[in-house]
Amino acid sequence: MNPPKTDARRRHDPESRGFASDNYAGVHPEVLAALALANGGHQVSYGEDAYTEHLQQVIRSHFGATAEAFPVFNGTGANVVALQALTDRWGAVICAESAHIHTDECGAPEHVAGLKLLTVPTPDGKLTPELIDRQAFGFEDEHRAMPQAVSITQNTELGTVYSPDEIRALCDHAHRLGMKVHLDGARIANAAAALDVPMRAFTNAAGVDILSFGGTKNGALLGEAVVVLTPDGVPRMKHLRKLSMQLASKMRFVAVQLEALLARDLWLRNARHANAMAARLAEGAAQVPGVEILHPVQANAVFARLPHAAAERLQQRHRFYFWDEAAGDVRWMCAFDTTEGDVDAFLVALKEEMAR
Incomplete structure (x- = not known):
């Protein structure tokens, strides 16, 4: 067979790095290699392929013998499918005010799943039993x-x-x-790396019923999975996934990426590295006069406060997002491919802009 030809051209600088999102990162080479291995020939579509079948074994090695994975296209899709599985048409979901399902999914849980989100303010993004009780009432109130x-x-x-x-x-x-x-485990690998425990320690072993497992932010091209941890309590997942437009026809190419991340330790290597780069960034930024680190840096995100003008100038040199523009709060994210040199160059730029 002749080598493939294409008119596609590289349209970006492959050495470019930013701190806006771990979604900005490319695909890990080991994941790309897995995609190439899964290519060629014919495999049964819609998840009846050998790769999706084998993924179940890999998932169970991390989340227990009863876990079942349902690959989907993206994180919002995973969350919407999972939340539908837990609620009736009159149901509601309690979450933090800062939860991604509330702030960054364009109303998809409400619009697609038809449920209501009951939010609770929390200073660190974490719920507690006491905070849940603020919304956990009126179970039999039809209003x-x-x-x-x-x-x-x-x-x-x-x-x-x-x-x-x-x-x-x-x-x-x-x-x-x-x-x-x-x-919502969009960055579940980073959490496990930070805690230095298996993912099962804070999912099925802790009582979680259903999980949105994230791959994209940790080196995948695309694709996440809904992982059902208590199958008896979450019926008809196949139907919910299809109804929600999250059933991939060529599912082997989603499944093989998750296998590449999970079969050995790639998921953990990537997460540990991203976390380490965030720690390096936070340590350096905290030494810059006028920069305040806002939250404990426990994974791969750094939240900081600095003068708005300095942040805007810094954005022209290294991409990142404001978290609360009025307050001058910014978010800096590290990824599996962030290097020490990237962090150090950013810190040099931060010091220069803060000194202006």
Whole structure:
């Protein structure tokens, strides 16, 4: 066979790095290699392929013998499918005000899943049993959406990490109230790396019912998975996934990426590196006069406050986002491919702009 030809051209600088999002990073070479291995020939579509079948074994090695994975296209899709699985048409989900499902999914849980989000303010992005109780009432009141699930994010949108004991206490409390627990694990690998525990320690072992497992932020091209941890309590997942437009026809190319991350330790290597780069960045930034680190840096995110004008100038040199522009709060994210040189160059630029 002749080598493939294409008119595509590289249209970016492959050495360019930013601190705006771990989604900016490319695909890890080991994941690209896995995609190439899965290519060629014919495989049954819609998840009946050998790669998706084998992924179940890999998932169970991390999340227990009853875990079942349902690959989907993206994180919002994973969250919407998972939350639908836990709620009736009159149901509601309790979550933090900062939760991604509330702030960054364009109303998809409400619009697509038809549920209501009951939010709770929390300074560090983490829920507690006491905070859940602020919204966990009116279960039999037909005038109020019924609280049926709690959704937490690990690690949180503010970069903080729940301990396994914190999640266990939260799950026990929710279950006593008749609710189930969903964990948004867009950065679950970073949380496990920060805690230095297996992912099962704060998911199935802690009582979580269903999980959105993230791959894209940790080196995948695309694709996440809904992982059902308590199958008896979450029926008809195949139908929910299709109904929500998250069933990939060529699913082998999603499944093989998750296998590449999870079969050995690539997921952990990538997460540990990203976390280490964030720690390096936070340590350096904290030494710059006028820069305040806002939250404990426990994973791969750094939240800081600095003068608005300095932040705007710095953005022209290294991309990142404001978190709260009025307050001057910014978020700096590190990824699996962030280097020490990238961090050090950013710190030099930060010092220069703060000195102006």
